[in-house]
Amino acid sequence: MKFPLIAAVALIAALPVFAQDAAPDEALPPAETDILPPGGDAPVDEIPPIADVAPDGGSPDATAIDMACTFETECNDAECASSGYQGRLTIISDGAGLAEGEWADPSETISLSAIVTNGTVLASSSGSETGKQRLLTVLPDGKARFTTHLTDPIMAITYIGSCEVAK
Template sequence: MFRGKGGLKPIPLMVLALGAGPATAFPCAFSTECYEADACTGTSFAIEVDIDGKGISTDYGDLTVVAVKETGRLTTLFATGQGAEYLLSLTPQAARFTTHSNEGPLAITYLGTCEGAF
C-alpha cells in the first residue's frame, strides 16, 4: 500500500515483481587459474560486474560488456578491452571467466563463483 491523493492505494503487482530478477551488479571471486595447456593453479583473482553500466572492473583495468545472453539459469557476458576479448559464464553454482588474448593465441580461464548474481 502507498499513500497518494485520497488515502491508501494498492501497489500494482508488477511493481512488486521488479526486484525478483537477477542482480545487475555483483562481485565474482576466482580460486583457480588455468593458463593455456599448463596445469591449473590457485589464485585470488576477483572482478566486479555491472551489467547495467556495461562494465567489468578488474585489477588490470576496466572492460566493456558488449553483449549479455540469458538462458534459464545461465548468464553469459561478452566483453572487450586491454588487448583481449573476454567471456564470463555464470550460474548460481559456478562462474567461468576466460580471457582470449589478441596476441597469440593465448587463453586463460578462471574458475570461481559470483556472489549475489542470482
C-alpha cells in the same frame, strides 16, 4: 455505379501517398543523436536502482545484478595454478534477456554485452580491445568461468571460481 464510387474512395485514400514528396528541395531537419561513451566506458555506476512496477502490478521487467566474483584457479592454456583473482560484475537487464554489463577488477574496467536466461549470465566483451576477447559465464548456483583469448601470442587464460550477489 459501384465501380466509380470504389475508384473515388481508392483515389482519396491514396492521396496522402502522392503528397509525401511535396517539397523535394526542402532540407530535412538535422537528426538528433546521443553522444555515446567510448568503448569500455559504460556508465553502469550512474544508473539508479530500478524501483518501478510493471503495468500489470507485477515486478518490473528490467533488473540490475551486482555480483562479487572470486576465482581460485587460473589456467594459461593447459597449465593451471592457484589464483586470488577477484572482480565485480554489474549487469543491467532489459527483462527480455538482453543486457549490458561491466567487469571491474583492480587493473581495469571493461564493458560487456550479456544475455541473462533462467539465472545464467553469459557476458562477452564487445571486441573493442585489439587482440583480446573476454567471455564470462555465471551459472545460477554461482559457478563461474572467465576467459580471455589473446592473439599475440595466441593463448587463452581461464579463471575458475564463483560469483555471488554483492553485499
